[in-house]
Amino acid sequence: MKEIHPFRVLRAKPLWIVNGVITGVLALLFTVFYVGANIDPVDHMKKLPVGLVNVDTGAAVGGKQVNLGARITESIKKSTTSGDKIDWRVMDEKEAKEELGEGKLYGALVVPDNFTSSVTALTGTAATKSPVRPTLKVLTNQSAGSLGSSLARTASTAAAESASLQVGKELTAQNGAGQAKLPAAARVLLADPAAVTVEDGHPLHSHSGLGLTAFYYALVLVVCGMLSANVISGQADHALGYTHNDMGPLRLHRPLIRATRVQTLAISSTLMIGLSLLMGTLVMVGAVGIMGMDASHLPLLWLYSVCAIAVSGIGALALLAVFGTPGMLVVTLVFIGMAVPTAGATTPIEALPGFYRFLAEFEPLRQIADGVRSILYYDAQADAGLARGWVMMAAGLVVAALFGFGVTGWYDRKGLHRIPAEAKPDGIAVPV
Template identity: 75%
Template sequence: MSNVHPFRVLRAKRLWIVNGMVVGFVALLFAVFYVGANIDPAGHLHKLPVGLVSADKGVNAGGKQTDLGAQIVQSIKKSSQGEDKIDWRVMDEKEMKEELSKGKLFGALVVPSDFTSSVAALAGTEASGDAVRPTLTVLTNQSAGSVGSSMARQAATTAAQSASAQVGKQLTTQAKATQAELPAATLLLLADPAEVQIEDGHPLDSHSGLGLSAFYYSLVLVVCGMLAANVISGQVDHALGYTHNDMGPLRIHNPLLRATRVQTLAISSTVLARDHVVRGQSCRHVGAAAEGAGRA
């Protein structure tokens, strides 16, 4: 037996350099691909699909058909030309609901069927107390992803507020053309006539983790896979006698069973597959119990 003290291994430069390089490289990869990908999602946004729906029926005033919903859609599409952050997709309500349910849209901006008629009624209201503000609805879709849904909501809300201001300019111009004296509150209401309402376009189930269940499930799989691989690899090497097993002050060492690396890999894979089946059944039982408790 060698008389060299085990702690002398700490003097080996190779031990420090190799481990430092490997750990540093892995940490760098995590920082670049994981943290870097999530540190500025708005700055790296590209073609986020958002629905644009106009169900406005318009009104016929003085023999002229007015459709403010169509004007809003055209204005948003025109203002978004040359920008690649938001992909405004013009569609009808039925198609929009289907796209939201499939996770192909992160949100939507909907102009209701009575928008033009509500604006016309608002313009003809003399008393601000009797005025009913028209609405523009922003739909979110948490099931498609919380980050994407949040950015879609912000983009749709900004577009709705801009559309309201644009309609307000038209109403203010018309009010000034009539030379009628309107109360200050009415003028303020005409300047920003539309009310923006935010609704959930595709409600999540009660046990969906706010749309993050897929992320947490993937995270659990990765962590459990890494832990299982480390534990099984060590236990297989111990069972074959290549390493010893320390249990506090006790050290257990099995007789050496010579095996090739291919045989060792086959043994480890078999144990890992069996462990995967057992954990899968356990997860199903736990999930069923949690679902039953939630329903109760």
């Protein structure tokens, strides 16, 4: 019988069709997830939280107490210029500092305590000498995300400049004929009295990646769990004798040890839990010890890292056990394809299209990243994302266990064993 040349399988239409569908769908999905989430964050932005703080103590003008800061904050709050893109949150200075320090605000606009007195001084006798321009302060928060902080800064700056022009119109109208007596520099300042300054509302250490180290650290944890699940699954199958193990030119095979699907998943999960201790330790050593990443609460960071890898890995193992070979594609989509764009690291959740915001509610990377961000940037405060991270990891572990062991248990009860009790010789027909 004439031997068929291996390259003849390239004539098989199913080989091209199956691989074409799988790779084509992957290419399309990754494009939709990555490009679609970030293509127009300004247009999709909705209720980006920005603080609005009035510290102005006011001043007596013409026998009346005037507080221009209160006017400004009230007009910005009621303004419809930004539509529903910005969620202006009126608060005091202490609240703003706390929420910036918990990542709940992307920025803030602050009216300083001497604002009214500085503005009204432009129309008084002091203005004839060297008028000093009052300021409005814009606070940024890179720890909450560089793009979100930038969007908040743009909106706050625009609101401050608009408020300054409005105050200028009111002062010019009130000053009337007295404006002609003012020096030219004072008249210019009177029309647009407030300067806008930008400061960092929650400064980070220099080795914090401009607020991105938390995201990349969390991504490493998820990738470690996902990839190690693939390795552990394959090695567990090899140890049980279900698969060969190719090591370069060598093919290794162990005697078959029959195990149910539930037992196989339990073995793999046990390996994952044990090896997570090693991986979590090495991730922290590499990031903090070798690369010098700024971090505090190291025992907590280590524990969180180990748990994040274990939960991600067990979730991936459950998908591999249920779906088999296609499971790795499902794992890639769940833990990378849909996760990275919805993690809130580059584009804030508030600037994502609705579908991606929905995904962000349960995608594992976002939950893990919030906890890491709390540990690295916000003094491990529970309200800054750490509590949510722990709760969502626990929920994810329960869901993965119920799904993985539930479905594989059903396979076992139905007799869908990996190798039937009376296995027939393998036979694979490929049309050539």
